Amino acid sequence: xxxxxxxxxxxxxxxxxxxxxxTFIALDTELTGLHPTDQKENYFDSxxxxxxxxxxxxxxxxxxxxxxxxxxxDPVTDRFIHRAYNFYIFPKQFTTNAPNVRFLCEASSxxxxxxxxxxxNKLIYKGIPYLTLAVEQKMKDTYDKKQLYLAEENxxxxxxxxxxxxxxxxxxxxxxxxxxxxxxxxLLDDLNPFQRKLIFNNIKPKFNDLYFExxxxxxxxxxxxxxxxxxxxxxxxxxxxxxxxTGRPTRSRILRVAKxxxxxxxxxxxxxxxxxxxxxxxxxxxxxxxxxISESGKICVGHNMILDIAHSIHQFVDDLPEDLATFxxxxxxxxxxxxxxxxxxxxxxxxxxxxxxxxxxxxxxVQDDPFSLPTIQKEGRENSLxxxxxxxxxxxxxxxxxxxGVCFIGLCQHLGTLQTPKKKIVLPxxxxxxxxxxxxxxxxxxDITYMNISGTDLTPRRDHVFYVNCPKESxxxxxxxxxxxxxxxxxxxxxxxxxxxxxxDKDQAALVMKxxxxxxxxxxxxxxxxxxxxxxxxxxLHRDSPDRGGVYKVSETSQEAPTAIISNSSGRQHSSSExxxxxxxxxxxxxxxxxxxxxxxxKSNKPGKGNGSTxxxxxxxxxxxxxxx
Numbered sequence: 001x002x003x004x005x006x007x008x009x010x011x012x013x014x015x016x017x018x019x020x021x022x023t024f025i026a027l028d029t030e031l032t033g034l035h036p037t038d039q040k041e042n043y044f045d046s047x048x049x050x051x052x053x054x055x056x057x058x059x060x061x062x063x064x065x066x067x068x069x070x071x072x073x074d075p076v077t078d079r080f081i082h083r084a085y086n087f088y089i090f091p092k093q094f095t096t097n098a099p100n101v102r103f104l105c106e107a108s109s110x111x112x113x114x115x116x117x118x119x120x121n122k123l124i125y126k127g128i129p130y131l132t133l134a135v136e137q138k139m140k141d142t143y144d145k146k147q148l149y150l151a152e153e154n155x156x157x158x159x160x161x162x163x164x165x166x167x168x169x170x171x172x173x174x175x176x177x178x179x180x181x182x183x184x185x186x187l188l189d190d191l192n193p194f195q196r197k198l199i200f201n202n203i204k205p206k207f208n209d210l211y212f213e214x215x216x217x218x219x220x221x222x223x224x225x226x227x228x229x230x231x232x233x234x235x236x237x238x239x240x241x242x243x244x245x246t247g248r249p250t251r252s253r254i255l256r257v258a259k260x261x262x263x264x265x266x267x268x269x270x271x272x273x274x275x276x277x278x279x280x281x282x283x284x285x286x287x288x289x290x291x292x293i294s295e296s297g298k299i300c301v302g303h304n305m306i307l308d309i310a311h312s313i314h315q316f317v318d319d320l321p322e323d324l325a326t327f328x329x330x331x332x333x334x335x336x337x338x339x340x341x342x343x344x345x346x347x348x349x350x351x352x353x354x355x356x357x358x359x360x361x362x363x364x365x366v367q368d369d370p371f372s373l374p375t376i377q378k379e380g381r382e383n384s385l386x387x388x389x390x391x392x393x394x395x396x397x398x399x400x401x402x403x404x405g406v407c408f409i410g411l412c413q414h415l416g417t418l419q420t421p422k423k424k425i426v427l428p429x430x431x432x433x434x435x436x437x438x439x440x441x442x443x444x445x446x447d448i449t450y451m452n453i454s455g456t457d458l459t460p461r462r463d464h465v466f467y468v469n470c471p472k473e474s475x476x477x478x479x480x481x482x483x484x485x486x487x488x489x490x491x492x493x494x495x496x497x498x499x500x501x502x503x504x505d506k507d508q509a510a511l512v513m514k515x516x517x518x519x520x521x522x523x524x525x526x527x528x529x530x531x532x533x534x535x536x537x538x539x540x541l542h543r544d545s546p547d548r549g550g551v552y553k554v555s556e557t558s559q560e561a562p563t564a565i566i567s568n569s570s571g572r573q574h575s576s577s578e579x580x581x582x583x584x585x586x587x588x589x590x591x592x593x594x595x596x597x598x599x600x601x602x603k604s605n606k607p608g609k610g611n612g613s614t615x616x617x618x619x620x621x622x623x624x625x626x627x628x629x
Contacts (some may be wrong), residue, residue: 001385002398003087004126008285010087013069016292018083022070024299024428027398027404029308030065030113033057033106043446043492044465044500044527046455050442051324058310059320062103064089064113064123066286066312066522069387069399071405072379073427079375080409084385086398087286089315094283095276098143098180129285132318135344136287139280143273154200164198172203179207182208182584183535185258189217211260211268217252224405245390274539290334292315296335296446299428301408303359303400304342306440306451309335328453332438339433341407343441343450350420360394361404366410369418374425446492464506467530470524472496482522486512500527 003011019025066087071080091101114120131139158166163583171188176185190198196502204212217315234476256566260268290312293300302308309331314320317334320326331338344350345357354365367389368374378386385398389406408428415432416423426432438453447460469480476491483489483501486508491532493501503509525533 001085003085004122005092005128006126008087008128008513009282012288015085016069016288019289019292019296019298021072021282022083022298023073023080024071024405024408025293026069026301026401026408027305027308028067028091028302028312028400028404029063030118030395030397031061031063031109031311033061033104033109033308034307035106036104040495041444041492042500043444044462046459047442047447047448047451048324050445050448051327051451054306054310055320055322055327056244058276058307058314060104061106061109061311062091062101063120063308063311063315065397067399067401068289069398069401069405071376071409074424077375077376078107078425080387080406081377081379082402083379084387084398084402086385086396087289088123088127089130089286090123090292091315092127092129092283095130095139095279096138097146097281098129098131118395129283130316131280131284132289132316133291134318136280138279139171143276147269154204156201156203158198158201160198160202164195167195167204169200171199172206175203175207175210177218177507178257179210187250188255188257190546191253191255196253199255199589207257211256211258211265213256213258213268213272215254217254217257233270267604285314294334296337299337299338299339299433300335300405301428303362303407304338304339304441304443306442307450309338309440315363328451330451337358338438338440338453339428339436340407340439340441340450341404341411343439344408344411344436345427346441346629347436348447348473350414353414359400359407362407363389366407366414370411371414372417373406374413376406376409446490462527464503464509464529466501466503466512467525467527468501469497470499471521472524474480478519478522482510482516482519482524485515 018354022590034057036198039086041053067084068087069082069084071082090098091103093100097535100408109118110487125184134158140170170414174186174188191199200212204210213282235606310320313327313330313334318330321330341362342357342359345354345362354362378388387393387399387402389403391399404415412428412433417425419432423432425429438558439450440453442448446565447462448458451457470478476493479491479501483503486503487505489504490502492502496501512524518524
């Protein structure tokens with residue numbers, strides 16, 4: 001179902017109920033951009049360095065569409081039923097003290113979204129707002145502070161300019177007439193901000209039994225925007241002006257002076273505060289969905305999802321921290337259990353079955369032998385949005401989330417066929433799936449396949465990798481000739497002057513620096529020395545990108561000689577061998593993660609939820625069962 005701010009509040013109860021009851025959740029997002037700079041990826045980044053790239057992208061671009069698909073397994077009929085939601089997300093400034101968000105857009109990304117029918121008018125006019133918990137609390141705290149500030153600020157008389165003295169005399173006369181007359185209130189409109197300020201500071205202190213306030217009169221095109229600020233509201237009986245010819249809402253402020261007892265004044269203040277809190281709660285918007293996902297502890301499935309998760313954390317949970325350990329802790333509080341289908345496709349026992357791990361290709365593959373999909377049906381409720389595989393609504397976040405969930409079901413079922421005896425159905429919480437838990441695929445990393453959210457990341461040895469600085473006129477052939485005495489190599493250009501060379505025969509690494517004959521101004525240093533120099537120079541960030549863009553081709557030979565053939569627009573990534581392999585997942589030692597708690601979420605206390613661990617020990621290849629082979 002398409003969800004905007006118009007129907008979000010009505011649908012929220014069923015969405016929250018569905019999250020609590022579902023078997024697993026599939027998600028996907030659409031973004032305003034991917035690459036904050038033109039800097040190329042470094043295929044030999046550490047995970048910490050790649051996180052900095054990720055953080056820079058997710059902190060500057062905007063998540064504008066969130067696809068959420070809930071899958072329910074019915075054991076009676078042995079089938080899956082799904083319910084889909086496609087949310088438009090936009091950071092509307094619903095009050096003056098709400099954040100006025102600034103974000104980057106990438107022209108190619110917007111053009112891409114438009115080519116797939118993305119409705120930008122709907123995004124801006126109907127997008128659902130959101131607040132992190134910290135911003136929500138800050139806005140609530142600001143309300144009381146602002147009232148105290150205004151009370152003090154408005155108590156000091158201001159000098160009245162000559163041209164406004166007559167206005168002030170007439171206004172004070174009107175207020176006196178209100179006191180002596182039978183009317184209950186006086187509405188003063190067509191005032192500019194300075195005139196209202198003069199009244200608050202010079203006339204209000206003379207009439208302690210009257211209540212002064214600024215209220216709005218508007219043609220309310222946006223029902224969620226009740227007031228312009230925490231000190232303004234729309235009282236009963238104040239009419240709204242007709243819509244302007246532009247089709248936009250017209251706003252005008254009215255200064256309202258009313259006769260009130262002390263008890264009535266307190267009740268009015270309480271009413272205004274209550275309305276302000278209602279507005280803030282409404283502004284929390286889509287963040288309520290993310291908070292429910294965190295509370296439920298349900299497994300969330302995505303495809304190449306690390307950027308989706310980083311954006312979701314930044315917009316709906318908290319600012320992305322600078323260090324990787326805190327980021328991991330924050331992810332585990334907001335999304336306690338994650339599974340990345342791209343990582344599944346690129347690792348054992350699925351790697352040999354997929355020639356491409358792009359989502360559309362994975363969907364086609366799981367519909368063919370040796371995979372078998374169980375029945376996946378639409379929910380039978382009226383007005384419930386569900387998808388068909390034949391819908392072909394690629395890059396609509398809801399549809400992409402749906403086919404991600406379908407692929408996940410197909411992958412799980414294949415794991416069941418590897419068991420003895422075979423398992424007919426494998427659900428997301430099966431021990432067979434747990435080895436993939438909380439490991440998120442990393443794009444364009446030669447020897448580190450994933451980020452381990454709940455454990456220690458891989459730290460492969462790179463003694464066979466060398467950094468090369470060369471003149472601009474140097475070519476790949478120049479580099480291949482330079483390293484030809486040491487066997488087949490892979491060449492990864494960073495720019496016209498800098499590149500990395502990786503030896504296929506790692507035993508040759510010790511001979512390079514002793515025997516290499518550099519020509520002209522070409523400089524060669526071991527990778528470890530290159531890393532050391534970067535720490536001293538505070539290395540600049542590189543960009544990151546999901547598999548929606550670029551070309552990434554991996555073919556396999558053997559685990560002993562991993563070789564990636566990677567092409568980009570410059571065509572300057574090359575290999576001296578024809579074959580290549582996706583590197584195997586290596587064994588890592590589990591270390592204690594820093595006890596860093598998010599200030600936005602509490603971890604789920606449900607059994608088996610949110611701890612991110614798969615067993616008491618960390619083993620090779622995700623603790624894969626022996627009968628996967």
